[in-house]
Amino acid sequence: MILVEWDDTLILDMPQIDEHHHKLVDILNRCYRALMMHDHSHELGEVVAELLDYTQYHFGTEEQLMAQVNYAAAASHAAAHRKFINSVHNFKDRSEAGESFVAIDVLVFLKDWLVGHIQNTDRAFTNYLNERTES
Numbered sequence: 773m774i775l776v777e778w779d780d781t782l783i784l785d786m787p788q789i790d791e792h793h794h795k796l797v798d799i800l801n802r803c804y805r806a807l808m809m810h811d812h813s814h815e816l817g818e819v820v821a822e823l824l825d826y827t828q829y830h831f832g833t834e835e836q837l838m839a840q841v842n843y844a845a846a847a848s849h850a851a852a853h854r855k856f857i858n859s860v861h862n863f864k865d866r867s868e869a870g871e872s873f874v875a876i877d878v879l880v881f882l883k884d885w886l887v888g889h890i891q892n893t894d895r896a897f898t899n900y901l902n903e904r905t906e907s
């Protein structure tokens with residue numbers, strides 16, 4: 773039962789960031805599994821809390837890196853992160869309320885958002901970082 777398949781299109785050749793993204797994909801898959809198995813007890817609550825924590829930690833890492841190199845698109849990139857956090861809160865509320873079908877819809881939205889964000893917004897930033905260290 774997999775929601776997001778980890779593949780090459782998600783790898784940005786920046787080991788620390790790639791590791792974070794891989795872990796986020798893993799957490800989303802665990803959320804999905806817990807919801808599909810109608811496990812509204814421990815497992816789901818724990819994994820949703822982990823999603824929120826780890827997302828904040830990961831975004832914080834990227835935002836620190838952007839600040840260190842005065843990345844021009846840092847503000848809009850960080851604004852995208854804030855929106856995602858709001859959606860994770862929405863997911864948390866829905867799953868806590870036992871609204872499984874709505875929660876799955878929100879989770880699919882989170883998945884699509886994350887994949888698009890990694891492939892476009894994060895890739896633009898890691899390309900910038902990689903070019904910078906090469907020159």
Ligand SMILES: [Fe+2]
Nearest residue numbers: 793834890894
């Ligand atoms: Fe990221």
Ligand SMILES: [Fe+2]
Nearest residue numbers: 834889893894
């Ligand atoms: Fe990002």
